Amino acid sequence: MSPFLLLKNVNKIFPIHRNLFSFFSKSNHIRKVIDNVSLEVGAGEVMVLAGESGSGKTTLAKLIMGSLTPDSGTIYFEGNDVQVLKKKKKFYSLIQMIHQDPYSSLNPHLKVKDIVMEPLKIHDRGSSSKEEKIEQVRIALRRTKLEPVDEFLDKYPTMLSGGQRQRVSIARAIVKIPKLIIADEPVSMLDISVRAEILSLLNDLRKSLNISIIYITHDLATSRFIGDKIGIMFAGNIVEYGDIDEVLHNPLHPYTWMLLDAVTFASTESKFYKTFSGSNTSAAALPLKGCKFYNRCKLSFADCTQDIQQFNINKKHAVSCFYYKNVVTNLN
Ligand SMILES: Nc1ncnc2c1ncn2[C@@H]1O[C@H](COP(=O)(O)OP(=O)(O)O)[C@@H](O)[C@H]1O
Numbered sequence: 001m002s003p004f005l006l007l008k009n010v011n012k013i014f015p016i017h018r019n020l021f022s023f024f025s026k027s028n029h030i031r032k033v034i035d036n037v038s039l040e041v042g043a044g045e046v047m048v049l050a051g052e053s054g055s056g057k058t059t060l061a062k063l064i065m066g067s068l069t070p071d072s073g074t075i076y077f078e079g080n081d082v083q084v085l086k087k088k089k090k091f092y093s094l095i096q097m098i099h100q101d102p103y104s105s106l107n108p109h110l111k112v113k114d115i116v117m118e119p120l121k122i123h124d125r126g127s128s129s130k131e132e133k134i135e136q137v138r139i140a141l142r143r144t145k146l147e148p149v150d151e152f153l154d155k156y157p158t159m160l161s162g163g164q165r166q167r168v169s170i171a172r173a174i175v176k177i178p179k180l181i182i183a184d185e186p187v188s189m190l191d192i193s194v195r196a197e198i199l200s201l202l203n204d205l206r207k208s209l210n211i212s213i214i215y216i217t218h219d220l221a222t223s224r225f226i227g228d229k230i231g232i233m234f235a236g237n238i239v240e241y242g243d244i245d246e247v248l249h250n251p252l253h254p255y256t257w258m259l260l261d262a263v264t265f266a267s268t269e270s271k272f273y274k275t276f277s278g279s280n281t282s283a284a285a286l287p288l289k290g291c292k293f294y295n296r297c298k299l300s301f302a303d304c305t306q307d308i309q310q311f312n313i314n315k316k317h318a319v320s321c322f323y324y325k326n327v328v329t330n331l332n
């Protein structure tokens with residue numbers, strides 16, 4: 001049986017217009033924003049994509065949703081190429097997105113009931129009556145704990161708190177039960193006090209409705225609540241990948257160490273990595289060949305300028321770092 005979601009060597013290139021001169025010159029710079037990404041998500045599984053701003057997380061989400069086209073590589077959704085599937089309208093009801101900002105992602109002029117009903121209006125236009133649609137909206141609001149439901153139906157987004165607005169986004173995403181939800185930093189703009197509630201709501205929903213989730217975050221601390229698997233992204237590469245407990249308990253890539261340090265998972269060993277410099281994946285600062293983390297890594301050595309390879313530490317854990325080449329060779 002084919003996996004639920006499979007990405008095979010996916011690449012996406014964007015042009016960079018550095019200045020007016022390079023804009024008009026033919027030799028416009030290009031940048032691989034997604035660089036040879038392969039990963040697999042099972043049905044009902046939660047895959048965390050973690051990495052700093054600019055690492056390509058949102059671009060990868062757009063590729064999976066079919067709103068961007070890969071320059072090479074293929075994305076398979078239940079065994080079928082997304083580029084083919086997206087020609088059918090039905091595909092768009094199978095994947096739903098929850099955005100970071102619950103203030104700008106909801107139309108302020110629509111009532112909660114109309115916002116949540118939107119996917120039904122698009123996809124079930126003729127197949128169900130207005131009353132049936134309202135009933136589905138009620139069920140979705142109940143599932144997202146916006147109760148008593150009657151109090152929320154006629155409210156406008158401006159009358160709701162950030163956490164309630166994000167629940168409305170979730171209700172809209174599940175009203176026509178999708179197979180996959182891509183949640184792009186869904187709690188990063190919310191008060192810390194409500195973040196855990198929203199994450200546990202997403203977790204409950206995926207269990208009760210068997211929805212897979214891709215949970216995008218730059219914060220590893222919250223990812224443990226929800227993830228089964230994790231992919232650590234750096235400059236368009238997945239540098240470390242595997243079972244979330246395995247990766248977070250035994251992080252191998254120096255960049256993963258750095259991310260963990262940033263969220264105070266710090267152990268004494270990780271202090272070794274504290275002197276990494278720089279914090280932004282700016283295109284100019286990246287090495288042109290080999291491991292893109294090379295310039296920032298204390299462990300780098302001659303091999304790191306070669307084309308990057310992925311080493312499978314075990315069945316549940318892979319890392320793209322030459323430092324582990326010998327470790328893996330010794331294991332085999
Ligand atoms: N449409 C676009 N055209 C050109 N560059 C883009 C476009 N969208 C994103 N980028 C660039 O791609 C890189 C990755 O962006 P993004 O996927 O939004 O990262 P993240 O979500 O991890 O912050 C960034 O350097 C961003 O500037």
Ligand SMILES: [Mg+2]
Nearest residue numbers: 057058059184
């Ligand atoms: Mg983003």
